[in-house]
Amino acid sequence: MRLVEIEDLHVSFSQHDGLVQAVRGVSFGLDSGESLGIVGESGSGKSVTCAALLRLLREPPAKITAKTLSLSGHSVLGISNRAISTLRGRVAAMVFQDPMTSLDPVFTIGHQIAETILAHRKVTKREALAQAVELLRRVEIKNPGAVTNYYPHQLSGGMLQRAMIAMALSCEPDVLIADEPTTALDVTIQAQILQLIKDIQAETGMGLIMITHDLGVIAETVDRVVVMYGGKVMETGPVEAIFSAPLHPYTRALLNSVPGQTAGKQRLVEIAGSSPNPSHPPAGCPFHPRCPLAVAECRQTAPPLETKAAGRQAACIRVAAEMVAA
Amino acid sequence: MTGFIIRRTLSMLVTFIVVSIVIFLMMHSIPGGPFDGNEMPLPDNIRDRLMAQLGLDQPLYVQYLRYMWGALHFDFGVPYQSPGETVMGLVAHAWVPSLVLGGSGIIIGAPIGILLGMAAALNRNSWIDYVASALATLGLTIPVFVTSTLLILVFAVWLHWLPASGWGEPKRWILPILAYAAVPLATYARYARSAMLDTLNKPFVTVLRAKGLSERRIIFQHVLRNSAIPMVTVFLPMFVGIATGSIFVEAMFRVPGLGAYFVSSIEKRDYPLEMALMLLISMLFCISYLLSDILYALLNPRIRVDGSRR
Amino acid sequence: MTAAALELRQVTKRFGDQAAVDRVDLVVPHNKVVALVGESGSGKTTTGLLALRLLAANGGQILLDGQDLTPLSQKALKPFRRQMQVVFQDSYASLDPMMTLGEIIAEPLGIHGLFTAAERRDQARRWLEKVGLDAGYATRYPHELSGGQRQRVAVARALILGPSVLVADEPTSALDVSVKAQIVNLLQDLQADMGLSILFISHDLSVVRSLADEVVVMLRGRVVERAPTDMIFAGARHPYTRALLDAVPVLDPKARRRRSFMSAEEISARTPRYRAAELETQPLVDTAEPQLVALAGSHFVEAIVTG
Incomplete structure (x- = not known):
């Protein structure tokens, strides 16, 4: 049984000036x-x-439809609020971008970790707090006992993100979803948090979904990659294959545009134009207005995500067989 | 925290003294004096003697210091308009109806307003939200004398359920209290709605959901507590209304409260009464701001835990 | 020797009893990009604001093309303001939402009383094209643009006065990868065209590597290392610079490795040490306090010097 199964997911938001098709x-x-x-x-x-x-x-304004949307075999569509909250935090836990605003400022760190445990497990408050101390120790926070009594504003961004990770781990989730967990942090702290997430994943064997805009973070942390653009999947495959031989023109352009790959002052390879407007996505492939390989057909029909090589899929009619072989 | 309270109290005292000086100067800067009425002009020599007797011939700072010294001993002088009483006695007597009116108005208006605002925020963009927002806007924009007139018209003139004015028995209190409650109700509804919405849109609320907490726990433990922080700053200062009642409501329903004296003391240059009323209000404002600061600090760990710096 | 386009000498800024910027020396030569x-x-960021005189320093000198700006009043500064412009990270907050793009770009000309209204409009349209936007955008409003397009407008507004120095504070940090490259290229092109000198403030070492001639590394208000860009990336001497470089994610999944992290204490414990004879200039000898010393090849590093 797969931890996460998403099939043909569509998400739209109705706004005063129309429908935004996000996914x-x-x-x-x-x-x-x-x-x-x-x-x-x-x-x-x-x-x-x-x-x-x-x-x-x-929901509303969001509208979610899918053939399948499930967590560890539990469908999350059409279930009650109560049913979904028993899955959240226990089956799948999440870490967010900005640790400074992700914790309630008026409660202590210990309280906020303990309440997560209390929501899912039959333990006493005292036991939950003792577990919170252990969890903080596990995310390498020095003097975890004292930190449980701290309020969020008393900790640095890096420490708070560690506490958030401790909180996410508190009910031993099957899947950890990290949404840009290092974007708001300083470079040196970023590297430490990524290392911590990798270590914990290796130790617990839980599933990990790392959401990021940073190709470097992808290269450093995950086994498999999903490349998204304009609400669609452009390409999926093993991380090494994606970085060494990207299939989709978007993936290729994205990789080439990353600055600082070679020494010396230089012009960068840019992708002309800007991302599609989700209120009025272009017909056909979302990348065609910026794609150097686009042909007439790309403007008319959105190419399906097709297997192009073992374990690799791409949504592009211009990916030739010889490119895959190369 | 103790240091914080002491600092706040001291700064409140300074504010109060400055405000009292400003009020005193403004009061005396209005042209004319207590014996300048046109109907029965007093002969100059009698006027001068009266002025000397009341100390009004002294330089302003002496008058101010004398008054404040008296005030420190709860001696606010004698009202010029009824020399048989003391200012203290008059205020104490007239305050009771204002207190009943303002107090009940807030006790009724505030909780209803807060509940209304909460309901609106939790059901944003639904009919509950629209009705609550419309009520709040009406409550704040329709002048009190219009609300009062409507209440009198409907409940006294058409339905004959309640008396139109007066104060004596509790039956007469109902309409003025309702008229008075409209404003705190509307104010609290608006603030409660925006404070709740503000908190509901904070990222940590999404995190609380993602942890698997029940919606009830999220609202009652986290959202309410956070929303209360900005609300206390509006809450307490409104209690000053308890002291002053509403000049308009009192006038519309002929409630023998303090309201009438505000107007008459200024018209008649009744300096001791005017000053006493102003000092009373400023004092209440200062205390309510002090209390709301303290409450704010108690609710907000940023201030409670590391003092007011940072 | 000609004066540098922008120079900071021993500039200090204190907030309360904390020195946010502590005796900072900084030189932006003509027609060069210096990354901070x-x-x-x-x-x-504070250093950038001090350089622009948007914040008053507690000590030190700020020189624009050799002219000391420090003693000048805000009014006397006005002619120099034309010479020095700024682009910030958050172009949404820095563009007035009530003004059209044309008005926004032309505004600096109006402030300095240059040209007629019609000429200013023409200039604004020309600048829209120069930064890669259609001149027709002149009548649009900031909210109609994407982040990258707004940043182009911010660049146009900064450069319309023809400044010699541009301070760019994290101008690409809020942008998507594919757009970031566009703005970096735009800055490079304009720099070459106009002979601009740029102080590029950034935490993004990858962008710095592609854009800057020289890198200045700051740590807790002090400059700890300063060198030509290639030298920083190939042979950084200060442990903090090395830690920064080491923390940048590598774009190659095959090159994954475990990193070791240094605490602030470990970094200061590893402050480099030199004997006075090894250095290019004569430093103060035998002071316990670290100082910025010169190595070969315009490479400066904060170090402890022994006799």
Whole structure:
């Protein structure tokens, strides 16, 4: 049984000036022990996909439809609020982008970890607090006992993100979903948090979904990659294959545009134009207006995500067989 | 925290003294004096003697210091308009109806307003939200004398359920209290709604959901507590209304409260009464701001835990 | 020797009893890009504001093309303001939502009383094209643009006065990867065209590597290392610079490795040590306090010097 199964997911938001189609037919899955990276730019639909998986979007305005949307075999579509909250935190836990605003400022760190445990397990408050201390120790916070009594504003961003990870681990979830967990942090702290997430994943064997815009974070942390653009999956495959021989023109362009890959002052390879407007996505392939390989057919029909090589899929009619072989 | 309270109290005292000086100067800067009425002009020599007797011939700072010294001993002088009483006695006597009116108005208006605002925030963009927002807007925009007139018209003139004015028995209290309650109700509804919405949109609420907490626990433990922090700053200062009642409501329903004296003391340059009323209000404002600061600090760990710096 | 486009000498800024910027020396030569890098709390943004005289320093000198700006009043500064412009990270907050893009770009010309209204409109349209937007955008409003397009407008507004120095504070940090490259290229092109000198403040070492001629690394208000870009990336001497470089994720999944992390104490314990004879200039000898010393090849590092 797969930990996460997403099949043909669509998410739209009704706004006063029309419908925003944030996710348009996304499918992927996660096996136990696997780590999956979802990479995309703002508006690609990567965060909305995972928020939909935990049903964290307000409905309405959000509207979620899918053939399958399930966590460890439990469908999350059409179930009650109470039923979904027993899955959240226990089956799938989440870590968010900005640790400074992710914790309630008026309660202590210990309280906020303990309340997560109390929501899912029959333990006393005292036991939950003792577990909170252990969890903080596990995320390598020095003097965890004292930190349980701290309020969020008394900790640095890096420490808070560690506490958030401790909180996410508190009910031993099957899947950890990390949504840009290092974007708001300093470079050196970023590296430490990524290392911590990797270590814990290796230790517990839980599934990991890492959502990020940063190709470097993907290269450093995950086994398999889903590349999203304009609400659709452009390409999926093993991380090494994606980085050494990207199939989709978007993935290729994205990799080439990363600055600082070689020494010396230089012009960068840019992708002309800007990301599609989710209120009026272009017909056909969402990348065609910026794609150097686009032909007439790309403008008319959106190519399906097809297997192009073992374990590799791409949504592009211009991916030739010889490119895959290369 | 103790240091915080002491600092706050001291700064409140300074504010109060400055405010009292400003009020005193403004009061005396209005042209004319207590014996300048046109109907029965007093001969100059009698006027001068009266002025000297009341100390009004002294320089302003002497008058101010004398008054404040008296006030420190709860001696606020004698009202010029009824020399048989003391200011203290008059205020104490007239305060009771204002207190009943303002107190009941807030006790009724505040909880209903808060509940209304909460309901609106939790059901945003639904009919509950629209009705609550419409009520709040009406309550804040329709002048009190219009509300009062409507209440009198409906309940006294058409339905004959309640008396139109007066104060004596509790039956007469109902309409003025309802008229008065409209404003706190509307104010609290609006603030409660925006404070709740503000908190509901914070990222940590999504995190609480993602942890698997029940919606009830999220609202009652986290959202309410966080929303209360900005609300206390509006809450307490409104209690000053208890002291002053509402000049308009009292006038509309002929409630023998403090309201009438505000107007008459200024008109008649009844300096001791005017000053006493103003000092009373400023004092209440200062205390309510102090209390709301303390409450704010108690609710907000940022201030409670590391003092007011940072 | 000609004066540098922008120079900071021993500039200090204190907030309360804390020095946010502590005796910082900085030189932006003509027609060069100098990157100022560091993490939050390093004082890099404060240094930028001090250089622009948007914040008053507690000590030191700020020189624009050799002219000391420090003693000048805000009014006397006005002509120099034309010479020095700024682009911030958050273009949404820095563009007035009530003004059209044309008005926004032309505004600096109006402030300095240059040209007629019609000429200013023409200039604004020309600048829209120069930064890669259609001149027709002149009548649009900021909310109609994407993040990258807004940043282009911010660049146009900064450069319309023809400044010699541009301070760019994290101008690409809020942008998507594919758009980031566009803005970096735009800055490079304009720099070459106009002979601009740029102080590029950033935490993003990858962008710095592609854009800067020289890198200045700040840590807790102090400059700890300063060298030509290639030298920083190939042979950084200060442990903090190395830690920063080491923390950047590598784009190659095959090159994954476990990193070791240094605490602040470990970093200061590893402050480099030199004997005075090894150095290019004569430093103060036998002071316990670290100082910025010169190595070969315009490479400066904060170090402890022994006799």
